[in-house]
Amino acid sequence: MTVLLSLPNVTLRVDNKTLEVIGDVDVTLAAELAACGVEWLQHTEHTSIIFDFSDVQKASSAAISVLFEWLRICQQRAISVDAIRVSAPLRRLASLAELDALIDTPAATMAV
Incomplete structure (x- = not known):
């Protein structure tokens, strides 16, 4: 497991092909967190990944x-997303935004 980003309220780790966010993401941290993940995604050799x-x-x-x-x-x-794991609070928000299909079957949804 490798820590890609460690801030007071949020950590981004990578374990094999899983990008894992730990902590609460707010607008003050989102850009840095996104950029760090993008950097890793742009250089990874993996052809499929999981977001956690x-x-x-x-x-x-x-x-x-x-x-x-x-x-x-x-x-x-052309990196396949095998799974998107979300907490219950994020699941509720995603459901309100009608993103259930994306969360449940990202590979199928993104292929459309």
Whole structure:
């Protein structure tokens, strides 16, 4: 496991092919978090990955924005997203935004 970013309220780790966000993402941290993940995605040799937001306990559109930025890079680099794991609060927010299909089956949804 490698720590890519460690800030007072949020940490980004990579474990094999899983990018894991730990802590709460707010607007003041989102850009730095997204950029750090983008940097890793642009240089990874993996052809498929997993995004893990299950340790993000605060529902935040900033966290969803980070996810979208990473998904965009995956599409550009033809990296398959095997799974997106989210906490219950993020699941509720994603559901309100009608993003259930994306969270549940990212590879199928992104292929459309």
